[in-house]
Amino acid sequence: MAHYGSIPALRAQTAQLKLFAPAFAYLDDLLRPGSTAGERLRGLAEGDNHRVDLGGGVFALEQVYAAKVRADGFFESHRKFIDVQVVVAGGEAMEVADIGRMTVRQPYNPERDLIVYEDCTSAAILRVQAGEAAVFFPTDGHMPGLRINADATLVRKTVIKVPVPA
Numbered sequence: 001m002a003h004y005g006s007i008p009a010l011r012a013q014t015a016q017l018k019l020f021a022p023a024f025a026y027l028d029d030l031l032r033p034g035s036t037a038g039e040r041l042r043g044l045a046e047g048d049n050h051r052v053d054l055g056g057g058v059f060a061l062e063q064v065y066a067a068k069v070r071a072d073g074f075f076e077s078h079r080k081f082i083d084v085q086v087v088v089a090g091g092e093a094m095e096v097a098d099i100g101r102m103t104v105r106q107p108y109n110p111e112r113d114l115i116v117y118e119d120c121t122s123a124a125i126l127r128v129q130a131g132e133a134a135v136f137f138p139t140d141g142h143m144p145g146l147r148i149n150a151d152a153t154l155v156r157k158t159v160i161k162v163p164v165p166a
Contacts, residue, residue, distance in 0.1 A: 030086075044064040067153045
């Protein structure tokens with residue numbers, strides 16, 4: 001089941017799972033004023049992405065983009081990785097639903113670790129602002145990166161990919 005909230009709340013919710021330790025160590029650095037990681041993310045131009053390997057199979061994808069209209073989004077899920085999606089600046093909407101209630105549009109692509117689903121009008125809508133995050137597990141179909149209102153807000157974000165335990 002997806003988790004949503006502030007970084008401290010998510011840390012508390014996942015504290016018993018050691019696999020999240022590299023993700024929160026990275027976030028501590030990224031969100032520390034004046035850190036190299038924070039400066040790197042703030043220095044990315046719109047449309048840029050940067051991958052950071054965190055060890056133990058965990059990695060982060062630092063991104064900068066304009067939040068999109070819902071019609072341009074799609075629901076997805078992953079089998080190999082848990083997504084920890086952290087908004088550092090700006091804000092976006094993310095939708096989430098249990099994949100058991102969804103219809104597969106594109107079957108699992110192991111190279112991309114991606115399943116794409118048909119639209120789901122009963123999904124929950126999260127409004128994620130700077131300093132907040134959502135954790136999506138393999139059973140969570142999610143559509144991130146959406147505009148909260150009509151304006152295309154610039155979003156600075158990191159998506160930390162945590163391997164699903166074997």
